[in-house]
Amino acid sequence: MAEITLVRHGQASFGTDNYDRLSNIGHRQARWLGKHWRQLDKHFDRVITGTMVRHHETAQGVLAGLEKALPIDAHPGLNEYDFQGLLTPLKEQHPAHWVETGHAKRDYYHNMKQALSYWMDGTIATDGKDSWATFCERIQAAFAFALDSGAKRTLMVSSGGPISVILQSVLQLDNARTRDLTLQIKNSSTHKLLYNGTALTLDSFNDVSHLQSADKQHAITFS
Numbered sequence: 001m002a003e004i005t006l007v008r009h010g011q012a013s014f015g016t017d018n019y020d021r022l023s024n025i026g027h028r029q030a031r032w033l034g035k036h037w038r039q040l041d042k043h044f045d046r047v048i049t050g051t052m053v054r055h056h057e058t059a060q061g062v063l064a065g066l067e068k069a070l071p072i073d074a075h076p077g078l079n080e081y082d083f084q085g086l087l088t089p090l091k092e093q094h095p096a097h098w099v100e101t102g103h104a105k106r107d108y109y110h111n112m113k114q115a116l117s118y119w120m121d122g123t124i125a126t127d128g129k130d131s132w133a134t135f136c137e138r139i140q141a142a143f144a145f146a147l148d149s150g151a152k153r154t155l156m157v158s159s160g161g162p163i164s165v166i167l168q169s170v171l172q173l174d175n176a177r178t179r180d181l182t183l184q185i186k187n188s189s190t191h192k193l194l195y196n197g198t199a200l201t202l203d204s205f206n207d208v209s210h211l212q213s214a215d216k217q218h219a220i221t222f223s
Contacts, residue, residue: 003203004146004154006163007033009058011221022057025219029188029191029211030058032219035064036210044070046151048142050078058188059157061142072124077142080159081135082215084114085128105223113183120175132175139165147195161187167191170200187221 010026012019022030040115047063049055051074059072090111091098099110118124120132130138139162146154164182167173170193175180185191186205211220 001142002147002152002154002195004156004193004195004200006166006193007058007062007155007184008163008189009052009054009157009189010061010161011187011219011223013055013074015118020053021052023059023220026054027057027061029219030061030218032039033060033063033188033190033210034067035210037062038064038066042066042069044153046073046077046145046146046149046153046154046156047071047157048073049156050061050074050080050162051076051078052159054156055159057077057213059155062157075142075145077138077145078156078158078162081119083115085126086119086124087111089124090107090115090118093124101131108223109183113179116179116182117176117196120179130161134144137163137167140169153212163191166193167202167205184222187223 009022010029011023012026013023018072022039027185045068047059047070049059049072055078056072056074063070069139094114097114101107115124119127122132127135142162143156143166146156160182163177163185167181168183186208188208189212190207192207194201194203208220211217
């Protein structure tokens, strides 16, 4: 039985000029996760990430916390959609559905949920690169690449969108449930799948045990 542990990247730099890098909290989340696993004597045979900076920084932080040196394989199929490439057409083409109240994170959640819905049903054709169908296809291809490795314990670091697409396939979810799942995946959360060579089973979802102590609960984040 093989284990595939999916990890969403640590908190990125929301609201800055470069989202694709970890915030200070994001770096700590990754190291705390690795340290938590080291205390549990957890090991991995292979590490796979997307090619985004926040994916690589998270993997490096986890390995630093684990005190392990493993090569990192990067696969672009695990990259996230371009959220701005969905939000801009929502705002410009469907202004009646655009919300702007001054509460940045609340507004982002509402607008992203609507933009994802429109992307999934084709009202918004692409995020600038992918349709919803091609986004799912490249993620499934990357996931198949991971399964074909023969590793017994694989660590895969990606983003909320790719993780939710993988879980959509495992749990046979419709698009609406997949959209809602995407928006609930916490930073540095873990999701474990078991693979017997033919079928996948979800063993755990959205686990942030490494952030549950009183001095770390402030670091449970979504964006």
